Amino acid sequence: MTKTRDLPLDGIRVVDFTQVMLGPCATQVLADFGADVVKIERPGSGELSRNVFGGKTEKDLNNPVFYSLNRNKRSVTLDTRNEEDKNLVYELVKKSDVVVNNFRPGVMERMGFGYETLKEINPRIIYASGSGFGQTGPYVHKGGQDVLAQAMTGVMERRADRSIPRSIYPTALCDYTAGMHLVQGILAALLNRHKTGEGQEVSVSLYDSMLAMQMQEASFWTSEQTDLNWAALPLTGVFDTTDGAVVLVGAFKVNPLQDISTALELGEDLSIHYPDLETQIKNKAYLQDRFRKAFASNTTAYWIGRLEDQDLLCAPVKSLEEALEDPQTIHNQMVTTHSHPLHGDVKVISSPVHFSKTPFQVYRPAPTLGQHNDEIRSEIGGQK
Structure with a gap:
């Protein structure tokens, strides 16, 4: 597969240290918009979502969770504890525009890839980080995860009725929201760099994103000390019928x-x-x-x-299966099929952003682990 047209972020290179969902869903948007996203992965195992089901076969390492979040990217395996591979990362950063990670705060610094280090190598670099609670503060060392953010920001406590048991929202709401905020920050920083020539740090957190999602409710509480709950309105509800x-x-x-x-x-x-x-x-x-x-x-x-x-x-009220087959879904082209080297034709959710002149396309399936080692090492001057 190749690009059939120019895309908005053609010419932008992203060094992608991300894993699981917050980071990968953000860098996939950048890749969908045309950025060259180079995914840095651990030799042998890759990023964590490759191992979500515990298997070790090549198909397991390229499971639907992974390929739903990593299309249009390239993969290179580097052992960042090895000085030669660490230097290859530095060379890649010199030739890149954005570095993205969603490790706990301090991990990139311990690896030798903190912002202060990388901006000395490339002052124009946009250094983007996603975390659980922020880069500083009382929870900085606490492990961040979607469900924890639901619990700690009031989202899990909010229900249509207090008689309804608290529960975990079954879709990664916080990860996706923070990922989209991270994309916004990266794009705004790139635009600012275009005007000033200067790079900068960009950071988001699951915690902040969930507070931001409740902007109406929060303002109502701080102004009126009253709970604003759209789901609790008296004429609103979910009601069983004879067949649904x-x-x-x-x-x-x-x-x-x-x-x-x-x-x-x-x-x-x-x-x-x-x-x-x-x-x-x-x-x-x-x-x-x-x-x-x-x-x-x-x-x-x-x-x-x-x-x-x-x-x-x-x-x-529809199931996901019904929603995927809905005529509006088909009309909006929200499910796309492309060829995967291990799984054959696969169906994935398309981009929700629709362009009139540069429409979405899958020009590269999610990479196998280290698939692009030779070409990326060659591009940055490393040994094959």
Whole structure:
């Protein structure tokens, strides 16, 4: 596979020390935009997501978790404890624009690749770091992980109803959010360097990203000392039907309860008795019970049709499998197929960023471990 057109970040080289998800999802975006992302990996084992299932075969080291996060990159294996390989990293940094890592703070310094060291080699370098809690502070040495960030920033505590048990959000929400913030920082730093000629450090953390995601709720709390909980609104909820479930958002209308009463065939206009948000909140349990009984009497398709006739915000609750096969997913080209040297044709999620002139493409499958050793060593003047 080769690039069929110029891409926005063509000519930018990224030295990628990242692993698992926060870092790799960020550097994959840069690679999708055309950057030459050179992935530095441990000889023999590679980065941690190659070993997520514990196997040691070549297919195991190139599992779906790994190849979902590392397309359009090149892989070189270097033992950074070895002086010769460490010097190859320095030579690569001289010819690069960005260095990215998501180790715990202090690890890159101990390896000899801290910002103060690398900026002496290349003053224009953008040095980007992702961590659990930040580069300094009381939690700087605490291991960072998605679920921990959910717990420590209030995300896990937030539920639609206090009777619902606390639980772990089943998708890596914090990793992905912090990864996208890291991309923003890198792109802004590159733009600043274009204007000033100077590189700089960029850092994000899982912790900060989850606080930022709650910007509305946080401002409401600091201003009013009141909990703002969109999922707890009295006319909003998830309701079982005879063959599935429907989510209803009873908001953004002059009188949503009147329209809900009509759509759900309740036989009366509940808004007459509960005309405003205050009375609806006080009587949420009763209203939700009426909704629940109505939804349970017919199919998802039936109720979606009724609700949409009243221009109410609603949707069927789908599985991931159903979402991947949805006509909107297909229309948006959000699943792409490309050839992988070990797995044949594989389907992966496409880029959610759509360009009119430089559209997304997979021009390189996720690399096998050390696949590009010879060409990268040759480019930076090392031995093959």
